[in-house]
Every structure is written in C-alpha cells, then in structure tokens.
Amino acid sequence: MGTINVSGKDIEVDEEGYLVNRSDWTEAVGTEMAKIDNCDLTQNHWEVINFLREYYDEYQIAPAVRVLTKAIGKKLGADKGNSKYLYELFPYGPAKQACKYAGLPKPTGCV
Amino acid sequence: MTESTGGIDMDEETSGVVKKFLYVNRKAPYGTIYALESLEVVLIAAAFDQDVSLAFLDDGIYQIVKGQHTKNIDVKNFSPTYRALEGYDIEKLYVEKESMEARGLTEDDFLVDVKVMTKSEMADLMASQDVVMSF
Numbered sequence: 001m002g003t004i005n006v007s008g009k010d011i012e013v014d015e016e017g018y019l020v021n022r023s024d025w026t027e028a029v030g031t032e033m034a035k036i037d038n039c040d041l042t043q044n045h046w047e048v049i050n051f052l053r054e055y056y057d058e059y060q061i062a063p064a065v066r067v068l069t070k071a072i073g074k075k076l077g078a079d080k081g082n083s084k085y086l087y088e089l090f091p092y093g094p095a096k097q098a099c100k101y102a103g104l105p106k107p108t109g110c111v
Numbered sequence: 112m113t114e115s116t117g118g119i120d121m122d123e124e125t126s127g128v129v130k131k132f133l134y135v136n137r138k139a140p141y142g143t144i145y146a147l148e149s150l151e152v153v154l155i156a157a158a159f160d161q162d163v164s165l166a167f168l169d170d171g172i173y174q175i176v177k178g179q180h181t182k183n184i185d186v187k188n189f190s191p192t193y194r195a196l197e198g199y200d201i202e203k204l205y206v207e208k209e210s211m212e213a214r215g216l217t218e219d220d221f222l223v224d225v226k227v228m229t230k231s232e233m234a235d236l237m238a239s240q241d242v243v244m245s246f
Contacts, residue, residue: 059195060187064158067198 006032018100025103033101037092041101045089047076052102062107065095130241131162136171138246141186146174149246150192157199164203164240165196166233167225168210171246175204177222193223207233 003010004017006029012020017033019025030049034041041049051072055063063071065083073081080086086094095107134153138145156163167175174190181188196202204225211217211227218227228236237243 058191060189060191061154061195063195063198064154066158067195071198 004029004032004036016100016106018106019103022103022105029103030101037097039090039097044080045098045101047080048072048086048089048094048098049102051075052098052104056102056104062095062099062102062104064107065093068095068107129160129162131164131239132156133164133166133237133240133243135166135168135237135243135245136174137169139170140174140179140190141181141184145246146171147189149244150189152244152246153196153201154192154199157196157201163201164205164236165201166205166207166236168207168233170214172206172210172214172216175206175221175223175225176216177220190222196223205233205236 002013002015002017004013005011006026011024011029013033014020017036019029031041034045039045048068052062052068055068055071065086069081069083069086071081072086075081083094090097099105099107134149136146136149140146153163153165175193176190179188179190196204204223206218206221206225206227208227208229218225
C-alpha cells in the first residue's frame, strides 16, 4: 500500500499502483499514474481509458484483453481493435495498464 | 504477470482439445461467495477457448434476475456482469424450468437471454459434458 500525490492530495494505491478507492479517480490521477510509469497520455490513450471506464460502469468488471480488443474494434474501428495498436499504446499490457490509469481494478483473470 | 490470454503458448499441438465445461449455479447471489466465485471462474476460463455453458438451478436462478439492489447489504451488485458474458463468447445459459416456476419467475425476469429446459433435459445436458463444476 502506498500513496501518490496528485495536486497536493495524497491518493491511496495498492502495491501495484492500482487505486484503492475507485471514487478517488480524476483525469489528473490517471495522468499522474502514467507519469510514474514514464508514459505520456495522448488522445489515443484516453480513448481506451475512457472506453474501459464506460465498460466498467456497464458491466462492473474490467474486460479481459481479448474482449477489450474486440470491443475497441467494434467501437473505434479495426485499425485500433488489434493487439499491435493496443500494445504500442500500453506496452505493459493494454487491459492491465490502461485499467490502472482508468482507476479500475486489474481485469479478472490477470495474475 | 501476464494478461489473461497471454503467457500460455497455445500453438497447434497443445490447443487442439476443446472440452465441454458446464458451470452449475445453485445458490442465491448474496449471502455466500459461491455465485461470485463461479462467475469469476467462468470469466477466467473463457480465456482458454473451451466450450462453456452455464446452468442456473434452485436459488441459483436469482443470480440472473433483473433489478438487484445490494446497497443496503453493503456488497457489490455484480449482476450486470452476466450481461458481459456475451462479449466473452459465452452464450449458452440454461435455466431449469421447475426451479423457475417454483419461484414464480418467467423468462422475462432475467437480465440475460436464457434457454429454459426441464429437469430431465438438464440431466441430459449434464451427462453430455466433459466437466461439470457445481457452485
């Protein structure tokens, strides 16, 4: 358990950097988490992050990477719904890394 | 750490066998951990490209009933997750007719599309599986 500092406020994260309280999330929190990983979030990153937040709101889980890839393809087009594109954006694994910045728990099935 | 579909080398020699898995859900969604655990196992197993079916019997039928509100018992309402199963290519959901009728429910009360089958059809379904896991 640790904390990250976002605009003067300490936010609790677990040992892998995921938010402890989902309600603490703001875009600034996502940006700060990415900065810790040396990742600059672009519009393309945010598309995926926002998609994950919507998915979670609807289904109450973070999708497995296979499901994410398929759903992104349906929503944002085939040029984005493939592993290559998503792994380039999120080299630590699209579901795992993007879920972290989205303030969501690690996808079910990720060990 | 690996992503849920990664880390395992599914080449042609090892991925040839597809088994039929049936997850049998018999318990009410809250009060015990069985329903949630079953759902998590199903979601994890979905990554392995097996032939997966879910059956709902007895009080397990309440797991997929519409309009669950869990705020006052202070647990997460995970019922929306059943609607994510389709995206995981899990589309074979079965409800036992006798259990459904005994609880005054109809197909319209469920938040996912299901196939209703009689106790004896359910027995045949179970007999046709390679693996049956009961929760």
